[in-house]
Amino acid sequence: MPTNKKTDTDKSLYVWASLRISLGFIFLWAFLDKLIGLGFATCRNVKTDAIEVMCSKAWLEGGSPTTGFLKNAVQGPFAEFYRGLAGNTFIDWLFMAGLLGIGLALLLGVGVRVAAVAGSLLLLMMWTAALWPANNPVLDDHLVYILVLIGVMLVNNRQVWGLGGWWATQSVVKKFPLLK
Numbered sequence: 001m002p003t004n005k006k007t008d009t010d011k012s013l014y015v016w017a018s019l020r021i022s023l024g025f026i027f028l029w030a031f032l033d034k035l036i037g038l039g040f041a042t043c044r045n046v047k048t049d050a051i052e053v054m055c056s057k058a059w060l061e062g063g064s065p066t067t068g069f070l071k072n073a074v075q076g077p078f079a080e081f082y083r084g085l086a087g088n089t090f091i092d093w094l095f096m097a098g099l100l101g102i103g104l105a106l107l108l109g110v111g112v113r114v115a116a117v118a119g120s121l122l123l124l125m126m127w128t129a130a131l132w133p134a135n136n137p138v139l140d141d142h143l144v145y146i147l148v149l150i151g152v153m154l155v156n157n158r159q160v161w162g163l164g165g166w167w168a169t170q171s172v173v174k175k176f177p178l179l180k
């Protein structure tokens with residue numbers, strides 16, 4: 001007879017770990033692509049489709065990681081607000097630090113609570129920057145990722161495939177449990 005008892009051998013925890021690691025990779029890849037231009041969102045020649053690693057759009061080459069999206073892709077009621085943020089050095093640093101921090105935290109399984117909240121806020125901002133979604137009147141991948149991040153955060157105390165167990169024993173985390 002099936003039970004609803006949740007134990008450390010709960011197989012769904014491996015699904016949540018896979019989702020955590022997958023989202024971590026998505027955030028980290030976005031960081032790396034904008035940093036050096038890997039040819040996915042950054043440094044792809046629109047005419048030839050050729051990848052130009054370390055092109056002038058790469059952050060390390062002086063490009064702005066926020067300008068392309070915020071100048072050209074925003075729409076809807078918040079468009080002017082977001083266009084005003086494009087190319088701002090502080091916003092560029094905040095965005096890149098967020099991508100790196102969220103990506104690493106999710107991949108390693110440390111600071112998952114902070115990463116889930118920060119990632120959710122970043123994704124919500126990206127969703128509001130492109131209102132309304134093209135394929136659905138409300139829902140798009142940004143909102144689905146937010147739901148996944150909330151789920152990852154909720155099961156984090158039973159984390160598998162990560163350093164969360166070790167991280168929870170650190171004195172700073174014991175003092176500030178929000179850092180779990």
